[in-house]
Structures are given as C-alpha cells and as structure tokens.
Amino acid sequence: MQLAVLSGFVVAGFAPLFHRWFGDRASFVLAAYPAALALWFLSQLPAVMAGETLVFAMQWVPSLGMSLTFVIDGLSLLFALLVTGIGSLVLVYAGGYLKGHPDLMRFHLAILAFMVSMLGLVLADSLFTLFVFWELTSITSYLLIGFNHNDLEARKSARQGLFVTVAGGLALMAGLTMLGVAGESWSLRELNAMGDVLREHSLYTALLVCVLIGAFTKSAQFPFHFWLPNAMAAPTPVSAYLHSATMVKAGIYLLARLQPSLGGTEMWTVTLSVVGALTMFTGAFLAIRHTNIKKLLAYSTIMALGTLTMLLGIGTEGAMIAFVTFLLAHALYKGSLFMVAGVLDHETGTKDVTAMGGLRHTMPLTAAVACIAALSLAGVPPLFGFIGKELMFESVLEVSAWRWLIMLLAFSATALTIVVAAIVALRPFFGQRRETPRVAHEAPTSMLIGPAVLAILSLLFGLVPVLAGSGLLAAAASAVAGTSVEVKLSLWHGVNLPLLMSLASLALGYLLFKRWDRIRARLACLDPLLSRGPEAGYDALMDGVVVISEWQTRVLQNGYMRNYIMVMIVTLIALVGNSLLLRHAPQFHIALDVQFHEAVVVGIMVMAALFATIARSRLGAVVSVGIMGFSIALIFILFSAPDLAITQLLVETLTVILLVLVLFRLPRFSSLSTPLERVRDVVVAGSLGTLITLLVLTSWSIDQFVPISDYMIANSATLAHGRNIVNVILVDYRALDTLGEIFVLALAAIGVFAMLKLRAPEKPKNSAPAKENADG
Amino acid sequence: MEPVMAIAIGLLYSAAIFLMLRRSIVKLVIGLMLLTNAANLLIFTSAGMTRGAPPLIPEGMLAPEGVVADPLPQAVVLTAIVIAFGVLAFAVVLIRRAYEIVKADDLDKMKDTDT
Numbered sequence: 001m002q003l004a005v006l007s008g009f010v011v012a013g014f015a016p017l018f019h020r021w022f023g024d025r026a027s028f029v030l031a032a033y034p035a036a037l038a039l040w041f042l043s044q045l046p047a048v049m050a051g052e053t054l055v056f057a058m059q060w061v062p063s064l065g066m067s068l069t070f071v072i073d074g075l076s077l078l079f080a081l082l083v084t085g086i087g088s089l090v091l092v093y094a095g096g097y098l099k100g101h102p103d104l105m106r107f108h109l110a111i112l113a114f115m116v117s118m119l120g121l122v123l124a125d126s127l128f129t130l131f132v133f134w135e136l137t138s139i140t141s142y143l144l145i146g147f148n149h150n151d152l153e154a155r156k157s158a159r160q161g162l163f164v165t166v167a168g169g170l171a172l173m174a175g176l177t178m179l180g181v182a183g184e185s186w187s188l189r190e191l192n193a194m195g196d197v198l199r200e201h202s203l204y205t206a207l208l209v210c211v212l213i214g215a216f217t218k219s220a221q222f223p224f225h226f227w228l229p230n231a232m233a234a235p236t237p238v239s240a241y242l243h244s245a246t247m248v249k250a251g252i253y254l255l256a257r258l259q260p261s262l263g264g265t266e267m268w269t270v271t272l273s274v275v276g277a278l279t280m281f282t283g284a285f286l287a288i289r290h291t292n293i294k295k296l297l298a299y300s301t302i303m304a305l306g307t308l309t310m311l312l313g314i315g316t317e318g319a320m321i322a323f324v325t326f327l328l329a330h331a332l333y334k335g336s337l338f339m340v341a342g343v344l345d346h347e348t349g350t351k352d353v354t355a356m357g358g359l360r361h362t363m364p365l366t367a368a369v370a371c372i373a374a375l376s377l378a379g380v381p382p383l384f385g386f387i388g389k390e391l392m393f394e395s396v397l398e399v400s401a402w403r404w405l406i407m408l409l410a411f412s413a414t415a416l417t418i419v420v421a422a423i424v425a426l427r428p429f430f431g432q433r434r435e436t437p438r439v440a441h442e443a444p445t446s447m448l449i450g451p452a453v454l455a456i457l458s459l460l461f462g463l464v465p466v467l468a469g470s471g472l473l474a475a476a477a478s479a480v481a482g483t484s485v486e487v488k489l490s491l492w493h494g495v496n497l498p499l500l501m502s503l504a505s506l507a508l509g510y511l512l513f514k515r516w517d518r519i520r521a522r523l524a525c526l527d528p529l530l531s532r533g534p535e536a537g538y539d540a541l542m543d544g545v546v547v548i549s550e551w552q553t554r555v556l557q558n559g560y561m562r563n564y565i566m567v568m569i570v571t572l573i574a575l576v577g578n579s580l581l582l583r584h585a586p587q588f589h590i591a592l593d594v595q596f597h598e599a600v601v602v603g604i605m606v607m608a609a610l611f612a613t614i615a616r617s618r619l620g621a622v623v624s625v626g627i628m629g630f631s632i633a634l635i636f637i638l639f640s641a642p643d644l645a646i647t648q649l650l651v652e653t654l655t656v657i658l659l660v661l662v663l664f665r666l667p668r669f670s671s672l673s674t675p676l677e678r679v680r681d682v683v684v685a686g687s688l689g690t691l692i693t694l695l696v697l698t699s700w701s702i703d704q705f706v707p708i709s710d711y712m713i714a715n716s717a718t719l720a721h722g723r724n725i726v727n728v729i730l731v732d733y734r735a736l737d738t739l740g741e742i743f744v745l746a747l748a749a750i751g752v753f754a755m756l757k758l759r760a761p762e763k764p765k766n767s768a769p770a771k772e773n774a775d776g
Numbered sequence: 777m778e779p780v781m782a783i784a785i786g787l788l789y790s791a792a793i794f795l796m797l798r799r800s801i802v803k804l805v806i807g808l809m810l811l812t813n814a815a816n817l818l819i820f821t822s823a824g825m826t827r828g829a830p831p832l833i834p835e836g837m838l839a840p841e842g843v844v845a846d847p848l849p850q851a852v853v854l855t856a857i858v859i860a861f862g863v864l865a866f867a868v869v870l871i872r873r874a875y876e877i878v879k880a881d882d883l884d885k886m887k888d889t890d891t
Contacts, residue, residue, distance in 0.1 A: 560883070561804070561883045561886075562798075566797065592780075594777055598777060605788075613791045621802075621803075621806050625806060625810065628788075628810070629813065635817070639777075639845065640845035641850045641853075644857070651857055658864075659805075662869065665872055665875075666802050666875055666881070667800075670881065673799055681797040681798075682794060684793065684797065685790040685793035691786075693785065693786030696781070696782040696786075696821065696822070697778075707846065708848065709846045709848040713847065717838045723834075724831075724833075725831040729847055730851050730855070741855050744862055745862045747862075748865060749862070751866050752865055755873045
C-alpha cells in the first residue's frame with residue numbers, strides 16, 4: 001500500500017521517459033496510474049462501509065516513534081477517491097489541453113508528484129507524515145501554479161501561494177507539535193480517541209490557534225483568501241485539479257480529521273462557523289465583480305471552502321452529513337466547470353464571459369456539460385448540488401451562536417453563487433452569437449471526457465442519492481463525527497424552511513443575474529476600497545521584508561571589519577553581563593595571597609600588553625608582545641604547569657621570529673582613527689575587560705559539575721601507563737582532539753605555503769613553521 | 777592569587793579588543809595575539825591555581841602524592857597555544873598577501889570584494 005502510493009514519485013520521475021516513448025499521448029498512459037489507484041481504493045469501499053478502519057503500518061524511524069502508517073477510513077477514502085479519480089480525469093484532459101506544449105513532461109512530473117503528496121496527506125496517520133506531505137503539496141503546487149514561468153504574473157502568483165501556505169505550514173508545525181505533546185501521541189487515531197483530554201489541556205487554545213492558521217491559509221479562508229484567485233495563473237488543468245478536489249481542500253481535510261479530537265468547544269464552533277460564513281460571503285460577493293470565467297469559478301471555490309469550514313464549525317450530526325455531501329458535490333461540479341472553462345478558453349481564445357455568446361450551436365456537448373455542472377453549482381434539483389445545499393441550510397438553522405449573522409451570510413452567499421452559476425452556464429452558450437478571437441469548434445474528446453464524467457456523476461448522485469449517500473458518505477461522516485452516523489439522502493424533504501430558502505435564493509439569484517452588468521458597474525466604485533484588502537497587507541509585508549533586509553545588510557553587513565567585531569563584543573557584553581549581574585549576583589570569597597615575585601611577573605605581563613596598544617613602532621609592539629608571552633610562560637612555571645611553559649616558550653620564540661620576518665614587509669603603524677573613535681573603543685574594550693574579570697571572579701565560587709580530572713589523575717598510571725598526566729590526556733584520553741589539532745596545523749601550513757609559494761618568485765620564509773608542535 | 781589574575785586577564789582582554797578595533801591591519805594581528813594569550817590564561821586559571829605541584833606521578837607510584845594542579849585545563853591550553861600559533865602564522869601571511877595586492881593597510885579600504 002505504502003509502496004503503491006509512494007511509487008507515484010517514481011512514476012513522476014519517469015514521466016519524461018514516458019513522454020519520449022509516447023509523445024503527446026503520454027498523458028493517457030500516465031492517467032492509468034491514478035486510475036488504477038482509484039479502482040483499488042474503490043475495492044476497499046465495502047470494508048470501509050462496514051465500519052472498518054484499514055491500517056497499513058510500516059516502521060520509518062522507530063527510535064523516534066515515527067512510522068509511515070497509512071490509514072483508510074471513510075474520510076480518507078472519500079478524499080483518496082477524489083484525488084485519484086479526478087486526478088486521472090485531469091491527466092486525460094491535460095493531454096488535450098496542453099497538446100503539443102513543449103513543457104508537457106514537466107507538467108506531468110509536477111502534477112504526479114503533487115497527486116502523490118496529496119494522497120499521502122489524506123492517508124497519513126502520524127502527525128509527522130501528515131506534515132511532510134502537507135509541505136510537499138505546498139511545494140509541488142508552487143511548481144504547478146508557476147508552470148508558465150515565462151509569465152511574470154504566474155511567477156508572482158506562485159510565490160504568493162507558496163508564501164501564504166508555507167507561512168501557514170510553520171504555524172501548523174507548531175500546532176501539531178503541541179498537539180503531539182498534549183496528547184502524548186503522534187498518531188491521529190490515538191489522538192482522535194482522546195478528545196476530552198485534549199480539550200481540557202492547557203495547551204488547547206495555543207495549539208488550536210496554530211492549527212487553524214495552518215488550515216485557513218491552505219484552504220484560503222478569509223483573510224487569507226487572496227492567493228487562491230491569483231493562482232488561476234496556472235494552466236486550467238491545474239486549476240481544475242488544485243481547486244476542486246485537492247490542494248485547497250487539504251486544510252478542510254485537516255479540520256475534518258481533527259474534528260473528533262479538537263472540535264466541539266465554543267472556541268472551535270464560533271471561530272470556524274464565523275470565519276467560514278465570512279469566507280463564504282466574501283468569495284461569492286467578490287466573484288460577481290469579475291468577468292474572467294476562471295476568476296468567477298475561483299471566487300466561488302472560496303465560497304465553497306467557507307461553507308465547508310462553517311459546517312465543520314457547526315458540528316452537529318446533520319452538519320457532518322451536509323459537510324461530506326457538499327464536499328463531494330463541490331468536487332464534482334467544480335472540477336467539471338473548471339474543465340469547461342478551459343475548453344472555452346482553448347476553443348475561443350478568451351476567458352472573458354462577456355466576450356462570448358451563442359456557443360451552444362457550435363459546442364453543443366460542452367454546453368450540455370456546462371449546464372448540468374452549473375445547475376449543480378446553483379443547487380437546482382435534481383442535481384447533487386441541490387442536496388448539498390438543502391443540508392447546508394438545515395445545518396445553518398441549527399446554529400446557536402451568531403445565528404442571524406450566519407444565516408444572513410449563508411443565504412446571500414447562496415444567492416450570489418446562483419448568479420455565478422448562471423453567468424458561467426448562460427453567458428457563453430446562449431444569447432447573441434459573438435465573434436471570439438478564435439473560431440470556436442467542439443472540443444476534442446480527451447477534453448470532454450473529464451467534465452462529462454463529473455457532470456454525469458453529479459446528475460446520477462442527485463437522482464439516486466443512495467449511491468453515494470449510504471455507503472461512502474456515511475462512512476466519511478462517521479469518521480468526521482467520531483461516532484457512527486447514518487446518512488439518508490433524498491431529493492425531496494417536504495416543504496420546509498430550507499426548501500423555501502432555496503427557492504428564495506434562486507429567485508434572488510435570477511434577479512441579480514438579470515441586472516449583473518449594471519451591478520458590476522456599480523461595484524466598480526468599491527474597487528479602491530477592495531484594493532486595500534488583505535492582499536494589500538500581504539504586498540506591504542513583502543515590501544517591508546525587502547526594505548528591512550536591505551537596511552540590515554547596509555547596517556550589519558557593511559564590510560567594515562571593526563563594525564563586525566564591535567557588534568559581536570557589544571552583544572557579548574549585553575548578554576553575558578545581563579545574565580551575570582541578574583542571575584548570579586557576583587560574589588567573591590577568594591583569599592588574596594600574593595607573593596611578591598608573582599605580583600612582579602603579572603605586573604610585567606600587564607604592562608607589556610598595555611604598552612603594545614600604545615606602541616608607535618611595529619618593533620616596539622612585537623617586543624612587548626614577546627615580553628608578555630615570556631611572562632605568561634613564567635606564570636605557567638610558577639603555577640605547576642611545566643609542559644605549558646615549555647610549549648609557550650617555544651611558540652613565543654617562533655612567533656617573535658615570524659613577526660620580525662614578516663612584519664617588516666608590512667606597512668608601518670599609522671594612526672587612522674579620530675580621538676572620538678578611540679574613546680569609544682576604549683569604553684567598549686574596557687567594558688569587556690571588566691566583564692571578563694567579574695566573570696572569572698564569579699566562576700571560581702560556582703561549581704556546576706563534578707570535575708572529571710580526578711578520574712584522569714587516578715587512572716593515568718594504571719590504565720594509560722603514563723606519569724605525565726597532561727601528556728596522557730593529550731595522547732590518550734583526548735587523543736582525537738589532538739588529531740584534530742594536527743589537522744588544523746597541517747591545514748594552516750598548507751595555506752601558508754600556498755599563499756607564499758603559489759604565486760611568485762618570493763622566497764617562502766615561514767612555510768612550515770607550524771607543523772610539528774602537536775607535541776603535548 | 778586569583779583576584780590578581782582576574783584583573784590581569786581583564787586588562788589583557790581590554791588591550792586585545794582595543795587593538796582589534798583599530799583600522800590598521802598590523803594592529804589587528806597584534807590584537808589577535810593578545811587575545812589568544814588572554815584566553816589561554818583564562819582557561820588556565822579557571823580551575824584554580826596551585827603552586828609547586830605539577831600533575832606528575834613520581835617514579836614507582838601509581839598516583840601523585842597529595843593534591844596536584846588540575847591537569848585538564850593544562851591539556852586544553854596546551855592544544856590552544858599550538859593552534860593559536862597556527863592561526864597566527866596563517867593570519868600574518870594572509871595579511872601580507874592582502875597588503876601586496878590591495879596596497880593598503882587600512883581595513884576600511886578592504887571592505888569590498890573587488891579591490
């Protein structure tokens with residue numbers, strides 16, 4: 001099972017090869033893969049209908065508790081069927097739509113990879129797997145939306161979609177992590193079984209907010225809806241796939257999946273139903289402002305996504321049934337309509353519905369398909385969309401919080417959707433015949449199969465609701481509700497409020513459609529207001545990021561060495577000083593026993609160092625550094641470190657020789673800074689020195705850990721057979737460190753040699769002075 | 777002895793940082809040397825200072841007599857001294873090369889990659 005799904009990535013990788021073998025017909029061959037998967041999923045239907053949950057477990061990273069477990073329950077199966085079924089139809093359709101396109105194989109590669117990611121997402125049981133596939137869908141959809149990469153608009157839209165969904169993905173990662181921590185499990189099945197624990201958990205609010213941001217961005221909920229219409233820059237097969245059944249439904253899927261574990265609280269109900277209702281209305285309202293057929297459909301998709309979110313928020317059993325019904329209905333008619341839009345674009349050369357008319361004579365089949373799908377979108381009996389709409393109204397009437405607002409929004413959104421449906425179905429195909437940029441012909445068969453199949457299913461499920469309702473949808477609704485739900489769908493519910501609302505919305509929608517041109521002209525005066533919507537916020541944010549990064553590059557990465565040092569030192573002083581002074585009030589209890597000769601040596605050392613800073617000649621500085629080095633060797637001798645003293649003496653001698661040899665090929669000391677700069681540097685350097693002094697004094701009075709040197713002292717002779725413990729540490733206990741040290745020296749020697757030798761006739765003086773001091 | 781060393785180390789650090797903040801490239805190298813020595817002393821004194829008891833085991837015995845100086849900081853510092861020398865040799869030659877090419881000893885004139 002895992003292999004069957006993941007092999008899709010392999011198939012995607014071989015897509016170019018298929019393309020070479022089969023040419024433009026590769027689409028039809030590749031469509032066999034999702035079709036086979038769809039059939040397999042269909043064959044699992046009886047088991048799932050019987051209430052079983054099929055689990056396919058496979059260990060991935062056992063030490064981290066990560067497993068690649070795929071689970072098929074009603075909800076997963078519904079989505080998996082949509083993903084694979086519509087996927088195969090879209091591939092066939094693309095074979096016609098993109099026929100002869102030079103980048104067809106790239107399209108195949110991306111869309112197959114996307115399909116597999118989406119499939120993995122809806123089947124995943126582990127939160128990790130879910131998240132990985134979630135991000136994969138973001139990335140592959142980015143490739144798909146930006147398919148026409150020569151088009152600036154397409155690139156911009158793809159980037160926008162990516163940024164919005166990936167930003168949401170980050171929030172989701174935090175949310176899922178908290179979910180895993182709160183539930184002490186990474187398995188969705190286990191989490192869904194402990195909803196009560198999660199809802200009472202102190203992390204609940206935080207994790208819900210993060211998860212909702214992730215789901216809302218992915219599913220284009222208000223105020224993140226703006227990326228979806230822009231994503232219409234993609235080729236139509238992509239839009240048909242991404243926006244009917246897959247990408248944008250991922251967020252909805254996640255919410256539905258988590259409904260048993262997180263749903264039911266007041267926060268969940270109010271947020272989801274209000275945001276959903278707002279999205280619903282926003283989408284439908286913005287739709288009728290457009291004449292571009294793809295934009296019309298895109299905004300009505302936002303409306304549908306809002307509806308689904310709202311239904312999840314309402315959360316009653318009826319709402320769950322409405323949810324799955326609406327989901328299926330939407331996938332069917334929206335997939336079909338997008339493909340019809342592509343046919344129109346392909347055949348007439350325009351996307352503007354006002355520029356088309358009377359096409360039913362030349363494209364009768366397309367017209368028929370479009371009408372069936374649009375009737376389903378409008379929710380007219382006997383189409384499946386009608387059932388979905390009825391159930392939606394029923395659920396809205398059950399709402400308790402914010403009831404009137406939600407009812408009003410739902411009602412007006414429905415009426416506006418009817419306008420959209422009428423525009424899409426009536427404008428291009430009926431009325432006056434209009435001249436289009438291309439002379440329209442009926443579409444090729446490959447482009448009609450997809451929309452026709454989906455439209456016929458809409459009709460079939462509408463006429464015989466039992467086909468969908470009692471099996472698949474019941475299982476899906478049970479999975480969302482977390483308990484067993486019985487689904488009895490029927491066209492006729494008797495004369496009740498939902499039916500009246502339906503009729504009223506139909507009438508209102510028809511009236512609005514009649515006046516559409518005038519309304520659109522009126523709405524144009526809202527444009528300045530709408531251009532300040534969330535998208536403007538997004539643009540401002542992006543511009544702001546650019547401005548800030550330019551600013552910080554100018555300020556921080558300015559190329560001045562001392563600025564880098566200054567920033568590091570000041571940060572160090574601030575952070576270390578802060579924690580030193582605030583957390584450990586400095587406390588010194590150290591007896592002051594200094595012998596005269598020690599004080600003299602230390603004094604010489606300090607004087608030499610200070611003289612080096614004010615020396616006016618290079619030689620003076622080198623000599624004082626030498627004196628300082630030898631004083632340090634003396635200190636090592638006085639305080640029981642003979643090995644250090646020897647090494648220090650050797651190195652110091654070599655250093656002085658090196659400096660004397662090289663420095664005189666270097667420029668003389670010059671005074672370049674102003675007095676003010678010097679004062680500033682003295683202050684910074686002095687603060688660091690003071691901090692270090694305080695730090696050293698404090699660190700003596702704090703013992704964090706038991707010293708490990710006792711072990712080394714005790715075992716040096718017995719285990720390592722050495723009497724000089726320092727040497728034993730270097731070559732035995734910490735031998736690898738010493739090996740590393742030798743490597744560093746070898747590298748330095750090679751570097752020095754290269755710099756001196758690889759250039760010119762200059763004689764190398766100090767090419768290898770550094771090589772054998774790893775004595776220890 | 778430790779308070780005296782603490783103050784001395786602080787002064788060494790101050791001198792080192794002051795030199796590293798100069799624009800003259802030679803002073804940067806001198807500052808680097810002071811800094812490595814200061815850091816070595818810091819590590820060396822961090823475990824406390826012991827007079828006249830080097831961490832050696834006398835002939836014929838399995839453990840040193842009485843308390844000896846902590847050998848671990850000494851081993852670490854020994855490594856550090858040697859590496860510091862490698863870094864210094866590299867830095868000095870690098871600076872010499874840079875000076876030959878850029879013909880400037882002012883770090884402010886070396887802030888772009890295309891000089």
